[in-house]
Amino acid sequence: MANAWKRERSTPLLCSWRSLLLIPLGISFYFLFTFFSSASSSNPNPISNPKTFVFEASSPILPFNCSACPQATPVFASAVEGLAHPFLYSLADLGNLPDKPHKNIARMLKGKPFRRPDISLTIQDYLASKGAAVDDGIVVDVGANVGMATFAAAAMGFRVVAFEPVFENLQRLCDGLFLNRAWDRVSLFAAAASDRIGNITFHKLVGRLDNSAVSATGARLAFKSNQEIAIEVPSIPLDEVIPDSVKVLLIKIDVQGWEYHVLRGASKLLSRKKGEAPYLIYEEDERLLQASNSSIDEIRSFLSDRGYHKCEKHETDAHCTKD
Numbered sequence: 001m002a003n004a005w006k007r008e009r010s011t012p013l014l015c016s017w018r019s020l021l022l023i024p025l026g027i028s029f030y031f032l033f034t035f036f037s038s039a040s041s042s043n044p045n046p047i048s049n050p051k052t053f054v055f056e057a058s059s060p061i062l063p064f065n066c067s068a069c070p071q072a073t074p075v076f077a078s079a080v081e082g083l084a085h086p087f088l089y090s091l092a093d094l095g096n097l098p099d100k101p102h103k104n105i106a107r108m109l110k111g112k113p114f115r116r117p118d119i120s121l122t123i124q125d126y127l128a129s130k131g132a133a134v135d136d137g138i139v140v141d142v143g144a145n146v147g148m149a150t151f152a153a154a155a156m157g158f159r160v161v162a163f164e165p166v167f168e169n170l171q172r173l174c175d176g177l178f179l180n181r182a183w184d185r186v187s188l189f190a191a192a193a194s195d196r197i198g199n200i201t202f203h204k205l206v207g208r209l210d211n212s213a214v215s216a217t218g219a220r221l222a223f224k225s226n227q228e229i230a231i232e233v234p235s236i237p238l239d240e241v242i243p244d245s246v247k248v249l250l251i252k253i254d255v256q257g258w259e260y261h262v263l264r265g266a267s268k269l270l271s272r273k274k275g276e277a278p279y280l281i282y283e284e285d286e287r288l289l290q291a292s293n294s295s296i297d298e299i300r301s302f303l304s305d306r307g308y309h310k311c312e313k314h315e316t317d318a319h320c321t322k323d
């Protein structure tokens, strides 16, 4: 899923959002924040009184506080083209000059918005086709990366609880919160979702943060030449964060092979009865799963035991439902 956008042919420009290029040169997070607050004080919109969506987790891990997170610079962010509900996201990896700048950098210089990530369309299509109202439940994004799924749902008004352990990606998610004025809808957790509370070693692939993985082999599979760094990150089961009382419409999981561990940690959530159980979208890549000691069959049988009898393959993802 990580590189799916590269293979996709360019789609017609449907939205006219102007690309946003911020090279802040010392712009601080504080400035960004006060800019948004003061820009709105003469303008009666929701920004003037930002109410943060702090997901009241009873879990030992507290939500990540973007207000306390140091702002990364420079910020390269733009709107995504071709979506019914456009949003902006900030790049985590800019690539290398002169040979391999990130393709979206080249698009920005040509005045084009960012290419539409497949997952953004998938999420918006699903929520639209379900005819879901924003109060019908939350969206859970596991392996949020820079927010291509999170902000796709938030742009439609849905509340999102997102998990992302890589600090550089969290900074980009915080950029997205402010750029999309989505702080009242998105709650972030700086953790890897898994099947136990604790710490796990996570392998960060330098220059390709979208391929970071719990398994070193998983991190390296697609990009063998990149340097990899091991970091300790907190891990937590979804069942520890999401109480029974919270309705969940959709769970998206893209964690480079760690999918089975995430699902096992959501056993209670996935055992909810038909009609109340979340729709499930997860990356299903046999090589990545095996690098984390699991497999497609094991996952499918685990899901089937919990009532997920209908799974369909969509490119590299599986979509599963009880309905």
Ligand SMILES: *[C@@H]1O[C@H](CO)[C@@H](O)[C@H](O)[C@H]1NC(C)=O
Pocket: 054, 065, 066, 067, 068
């Ligand atoms: C987040 O951090 C800011 C700035 O440090 C602080 O004022 C605020 O109370 C914190 N919010 C939460 C929910 O901890």
Ligand SMILES: *[C@@H]1O[C@H](CO)[C@@H](O)[C@H](O)[C@H]1NC(C)=O
Pocket: 197, 198, 199, 232
């Ligand atoms: C995880 O690591 C942190 C910092 O290294 C430590 O304080 C904490 O006790 C660890 N948690 C568990 C459950 O091992």
Ligand SMILES: *[C@@H]1O[C@H](CO)[C@@H](O)[C@H](O)[C@H]1NC(C)=O
Pocket: 214, 215, 216, 291, 292, 293
């Ligand atoms: C997979 O299992 C092997 C052997 O038990 C172990 O050494 C390795 O750390 C495991 N890999 C992961 C990602 O858990």
